[in-house]
Amino acid sequence: MEQLARLEDLPTRYVADLTQKNLVPLWPSLRNVLPPLKPIPHTQAISWKFKDIKPLLIEAGELTPIEKAERRVLVLANPGHGLENMRATSVIYLGMQLLLPKEWAPAHRHTPNAVRLIVEGEKAYTTVEGEKCPMSHGDLILTPSGLWHEHGHDGDEPVIWLDVLDLPLVYYMEASYVEGGECQPVTNTGTKSRYGKGLVPTQHHIRAKNNYPMLRYPWAEAKQLLNDLAEAQSQGPIQVAYVNPETGEDCQKIIGYSAVMVRANETIQMSPCSAAQVFHVIEGQLELQIGTDTFNLEKADTACAPCFAQVDLINKSSEPCFIFIADEAPIQKKLDLYSVRERN
Ligand code: GTQ
Numbered sequence: 001m002e003q004l005a006r007l008e009d010l011p012t013r014y015v016a017d018l019t020q021k022n023l024v025p026l027w028p029s030l031r032n033v034l035p036p037l038k039p040i041p042h043t044q045a046i047s048w049k050f051k052d053i054k055p056l057l058i059e060a061g062e063l064t065p066i067e068k069a070e071r072r073v074l075v076l077a078n079p080g081h082g083l084e085n086m087r088a089t090s091v092i093y094l095g096m097q098l099l100l101p102k103e104w105a106p107a108h109r110h111t112p113n114a115v116r117l118i119v120e121g122e123k124a125y126t127t128v129e130g131e132k133c134p135m136s137h138g139d140l141i142l143t144p145s146g147l148w149h150e151h152g153h154d155g156d157e158p159v160i161w162l163d164v165l166d167l168p169l170v171y172y173m174e175a176s177y178v179e180g181g182e183c184q185p186v187t188n189t190g191t192k193s194r195y196g197k198g199l200v201p202t203q204h205h206i207r208a209k210n211n212y213p214m215l216r217y218p219w220a221e222a223k224q225l226l227n228d229l230a231e232a233q234s235q236g237p238i239q240v241a242y243v244n245p246e247t248g249e250d251c252q253k254i255i256g257y258s259a260v261m262v263r264a265n266e267t268i269q270m271s272p273c274s275a276a277q278v279f280h281v282i283e284g285q286l287e288l289q290i291g292t293d294t295f296n297l298e299k300a301d302t303a304c305a306p307c308f309a310q311v312d313l314i315n316k317s318s319e320p321c322f323i324f325i326a327d328e329a330p331i332q333k334k335l336d337l338y339s340v341r342e343r344n
Pocket of ligand 1: 073095110114149
């Protein structure tokens with residue numbers, strides 16, 4: 001593609017006149033906003049080690065009481081987007097949240113969608129629209145747009161979880177805001193796995209307000225399914241998507257969630273795709289190759305890959321590795337922006 005004229009090729013007086021009238025010439029920026037063949041991502045391939053995050057998060061627990069933080073979170077920020085913008089990718093926000101025993105993060109609801117993937121600790125819970133969802137390692141809990149949620153902790157060790165939100169996109173759209181509230185009444189407990197057995201309490205069958213029939217996806221069930229699939233199929237990638245059990249669609253509208261099993265001594269070569277991705281190790285050890293970068297990840301470590309990256313998931317250990325993936329595919333598919341390419 002031909003090189004186009006630069007801003008410096010124009011007379012300074014002319015550029016000043018344009019600026020004064022709030023006008024901008026397109027051609028010096030045309031190749032940046034419409035680069036040939038693939039986007040130029042700000043998202044860098046990077047990783048965050050849990051062993052680096054945890055001591056700083058525990059220290060935050062000493063430095064800032066929960067009442068002064070509301071949500072005690074260290075944000076996993078991608079330097080490619082500028083740390084202050086708090087983005088892992090252009091769509092995905094990641095944070096590690098700490099709740100100490102007896103602490104309580106008050107109810108609120110906001111326009112961005114969130115999920116929690118529990119990293120460490122027992123006996124915390126998130127109450128979503130009156131449904132008390134226990135938090136155990138590897139569980140996925142949805143707090144979709146507009147649903148009230150609060151976090152509490154009945155245990156005696158710190159609990160840490162990974163927050164994934166579509167905040168960067170919703171904020172960019174100038175659609176991000178929160179409503180604060182008080183304690184919500186718990187109306188619905190013991191709903192563990194309402195759909196797992198194909199039976200639902202009738203009072204939940206027709207929901208006037210939301211189409212989020214399942215708010216908690218226990219890790220024990222996801223892991224069991226991955227193991228069952230691996231037993232039935234000795235080769236090829238083993239991946240399960242977190243879906244709305246009533247519609248079979250992605251469980252949230254903007255970000256997609258899935259879990260992958262990488263068998264002992266297996267390499268999974270992923271096809272480059274237009275959606276950026278986040279990887280978080282639930283169990284095991286993973287060598288993650290993103291283009292020419294290699295990241296050695298252990299349990300609770302997190303990484304992200306930009307669009308169209310060539311990604312390899314390599315398990316060199318003798319134990320299976322289980323990974324949680326968040327990606328931008330649902331929103332890109334809705335906007336007809338999603339594509340997958342052959343590997344080089
Ligand atoms: O727990 O509700 O990481 O509102 C960022 C914003 C967590 C939460 C975050 C939030 C929350």
